[in-house]
Amino acid sequence: MSCLIGNGRLEACKDSISGISNIFFINFGEIDTVTYSGTAPDLGDDIQGITGVTKLYKYELKGANGFDQNILSSRANGTTVFEQMLTVQFKRQDIKTHKNIKFIAYGRPYVVVQSRTNEFFLMGLNEGADVESGSVNSGVEYTDYNGYNLVLKSTEQRPANYLSVTDAVTGEDRPIKDETELVDVFGLTITDIVTT
Numbered sequence: 544m545s546c547l548i549g550n551g552r553l554e555a556c557k558d559s560i561s562g563i564s565n566i567f568f569i570n571f572g573e574i575d576t577v578t579y580s581g582t583a584p585d586l587g588d589d590i591q592g593i594t595g596v597t598k599l600y601k602y603e604l605k606g607a608n609g610f611d612q613n614i615l616s617s618r619a620n621g622t623t624v625f626e627q628m629l630t631v632q633f634k635r636q637d638i639k640t641h642k643n644i645k646f647i648a649y650g651r652p653y654v655v656v657q658s659r660t661n662e663f664f665l666m667g668l669n670e671g672a673d674v675e676s677g678s679v680n681s682g683v684e685y686t687d688y689n690g691y692n693l694v695l696k697s698t699e700q701r702p703a704n705y706l707s708v709t710d711a712v713t714g715e716d717r718p719i720k721d722e723t724e725l726v727d728v729f730g731l732t733i734t735d736i737v738t739t
Contacts, residue, residue: 574595
């Protein structure tokens with residue numbers, strides 16, 4: 544593996560927004576093969592195809608939700624890993640979500656994270672994402688928070704992978720921008736996104 548820098552970066556415009564808008568859970572073990580952009584030996588870090596997945600379980604988000612990645616590197620040990628952290632709130636308790644929170648906590652699903660700028664990342668490609676902490680809140684006062692809080696964590700060899708396509712016009716790789724392109728990466732149809 545090469546450690547050589549491959550390109551530079553210009554200062555970006557101040558026209559972005561932060562946060563995440565949706566997450567899509569995938570049961571751990573469903574991913575069979577992954578197709579990266581680029582060619583061997585320096586495969587790209589973005590993913591253009593995934594087989595084996597049968598459903599994407601969509602959770603819409605609004606409010607205090609975030610996805611961060613910490614780089615943990617040790618010169619002494621010769622190691623570098625990327626700690627992927629997802630913090631989510633699901634407002635209002637209900638029977639279906641109560642049951643699924645239990646399964647999310649018991650398992651270690653893969654998670655597709657959609658940013659508010661419509662970029663899609665795959666969290667936990669090799670290890671899945673474990674619930675590190677969480678709570679089920681009923682609140683005390685009428686206006687208190689009622690719902691679920693979860694923090695999921697995955698430690699991986701690479702940062703969370705962008706999901707991408709090859710643009711039909713330019714022939715260049717670009718991040719996917721919507722759910723239609725998302726299901727294409729997984730070889731699924733839009734009806735394979737489960738929302739209820």
